[in-house]
Amino acid sequence: MRFLIVDDDPNKISIIKGFLIEKGLCETDILTTEHAAGARKLLERESIDVLLIDVLLPVRRGASPDGRNSVELLRQIVEDGTTPSPRYIFGITASRDALERHGEDFQSLVTQVFHVAPCEDSWRVSLGALLLLLRRVEDSRTFNDYDICVLTALRNPEFVAVNDIWPMQFEEEKLLGSNIIYRTGTVELYGAYKRVICAHLSQMGPIASTHATTALLNEFRPRVLLMTGICGGFRDKVSIGDLIVAEISWDWQAGKWNDQGNLATASDQRGCAARLLAESRGLNTALNDFYAACKGPRPSQPPSLILGPMVTGSSVIASSDIQRIFRGQHRNMVGVDMECYGLYYAAENHVGAPVDVICLKAVSDLADHAKGDNFHEYCSRLSAFASLELVRRYFRNGEISQE
DSSP states (O other), X not given: OOEEEEOSOHHHHHHHHHXXXXXXOOGGGEEEESSHHHHHHHHHHSOOSEEEEESSBOSSTTSOOBHHHHHHHHHIIIIIOOSOOOSEEEEEESOHHHHHHHHHHHHTTSSOEEEOOTTOOHHHHHHHHHHHHHHHHHHHTTSOSOSEEEEESOIIIIXXXXXXXXXXXXXXXXXXXXXXXXXXXXEEETTEEEEEEEEEOSXXXXXXXXXXXXXXXXXXXXXXEEEEEEEEEOTTTOOTTOEEEESEEOBTTOEEEOTTSOEEEOOOOEEOOHHHHHHHTTOHHHHHHHHHHOOSOOOSSOOOEEEEOEEEOSSOOOOHHHHHHHGGGOTXXXXXXXXXXXXXXXXXXXXXXXXXXXXXXXXXXOSSTTOOOTTHHHHHHHHHHHHHHHHHHHHHHHHHHHO
8 A cells, every 4th residue: 555645744754654664654655745746657657556745735845735736636637537546535725714715626526525634633533544444445446346257258159148148137348458358147056146247368378368368357356267168188088069177288289499490388277176076076967968958969979087197388289290290298188279378377467366277178070181160059058067167166066164
């Protein structure tokens, strides 16, 4: 939490600064300046949470203090947006006369004005209450807001499949940032309503999945994050229609190419949540039930549940020759996609509310020249169905263990 005090009275700055330090703030988190020009520079250079600004300020060093300078600076922050805005703005003054002269314009641009004087305690009470509120807001960021977030790479058929399979009450689609489409809603699990976000990327790839995951975690703070959809598999490990649960993932393209055309990998493995992985081991019956109930095109055999490494790259793999470049990175590699590593990387490095993350995708092709689109819809729906069963098991068993 960082404060900026803007006041040309060093005695008043000392009083406020001493109070903030007494309340537990670090001295390095309390910045000060005596004029409007200095305030602009600090606001542009530093991230400020709380601005405490005097009613009367000099425009620059050596100039006379004037209420118009304070009002102009506040208008640049609040109305024009030409100066970066702190999260909270409060006025300070030792002169009630100054506040009366400039109060109407000044008070319309700040949350509250504190009358700071050595003999008064009311400003200490108010500022102390503000500090308590800010700390509670900071603490709330470490708690989950939503229960479940489901992320897909493609709108159709992956995002559509989640919307069709999950028994949710959805709100209208919204835009997070400039390119993440999402919907919020609720799903009933064992008599309790869980808050859900369902979103899809604007484009495929590990960069897009890392960006979207970070944005969704920061905005919604879900307890569980799942990625569903389709992936490629390896012919000697899986069959079309199998469900892969990605135990670990990494960027297979990271490393150094040598003169012989070989890739010396720099593997940075990231994993899923142990609790979700454990719960996923019990999905076999649900997969068979889905296959039996499927009325549309489906593979010739029921899906198998495959747990293993899934590598991620920024390109679609449709060549056995390309497979040979990275298959040697892990002998148990079972699948390849374009998003899993970005999901796991962002979740593992997230600072805030804890999240359990997992990627489960159905094999729609075997990552070679025989690619086809015959089972994209089936695999998307299978993955969506499996993710719903997984969260049911996760919340059911979690709530039982807490009783």
